[in-house]
Amino acid sequence: MTIHQVVNTIYRSCSYVLTQEHNSWVIDCGDVDKLLPYIDGKLNGVLLTHAHFDHIYGLNTLTSLFLGVPIYTNQSGLESLTNDKLNFSKYYGTPFIFDKPHLVQLIDDGKYIDLFDEIRVKAVFTPGHSNDSITWVVDDMLFTGDSYIPGVKTVTNLPHSDKLLASQSEIIIKQLAENRTIYPGHAPEQI
Template sequence: MKLDVKQFVNESLTSNAYLVRLEDSLECVLVDIGEYTELKKHLLLHGLSVQALFLTHCHYDHILGLREFINEFPKATIFAHSYTMEALKDPKLNLSFYREVPIEVDIPPQNRNLMVDQDVEIASLKVTSLHTPGHNPGSLSFLIGNFLFTGDSLIPGHKIVTKLKGGNKEQAQKSLEHIINNLNDVKYLAPGHGSMLPDSSFRQLVEEQYQFYIINE
């Protein structure tokens, strides 16, 4: 069955959230949550049930609506790296402290699922996680079908930001290599900011990024 992926751009934050489901299914998963406003409207309009939320990392622009989401989908499983789970409770680690909108969310134990380089099956979808630190220690990328969701670990055409708390340039390079090594069956790249790109566009951009933003820096 065909995969249906919808991108939601958080206007005030310019970050992306994604809704993923099998076509005609009322069960779905989310990749990042962002502001949640438009995403929430879509879920209600179409009567969709969110089975899981996959967090690419902990930064405030990707988690702003998390508390509201948990209240509305209390049975949904939150998949994230252990660093992300801890950072959700710490406004300085998730950077919301510096934006004067402190975010502190303690995920209930029954809703937590820690991921590092593993597969899970939920909502009839197979989700493969790749640990891709560099932008952030807890950064994960997620492969679902032929879509790769990279968060801020890879934004084609843009240098990987490693100057924020927990950033690491050497890890970013290794993570970019890790992503490139997992692109064989990927048809669409879905980054944490910017447009979703087909393989006809992103492969050259990723190669150029690897050559000029990392190797020759």
């Protein structure tokens, strides 16, 4: 399996493309043109760390190019995908509403999805930054979204953030990270 990181133009949010033998998965979706060179063969699905607009704004475009691709999130994520107040895009000039909610597949905490031959991903709900936050665990990799960005204090002053839940989630993530590499939801500012 290979992994590529894409740093998006909005807030330097990060997307990731996982590929193996002409099958691909995407984690979060911002600038689609930056993702496309890395998507090899079939796009099997998109995993969302959470549905704040800087992590989802490319989804309408991506799902127009790859028809029928499932989007994995939880119930709160589905609500944010289809509500420009909940995903905050309304307040940032370009309201975004996901136009194909029928593609959303809801996943429960602790459940697995098969990614590739003998590789699966586990959804670990890590609410706090947002109520829909999911950390995705693949082998020795952790995709934490904005639930935990090493060296950066988790943002909990947003509407629907919960500071106590965020600190509980951070404990869970740090335990998971003991023998894993963290792939966070934002890249550091360039200096």
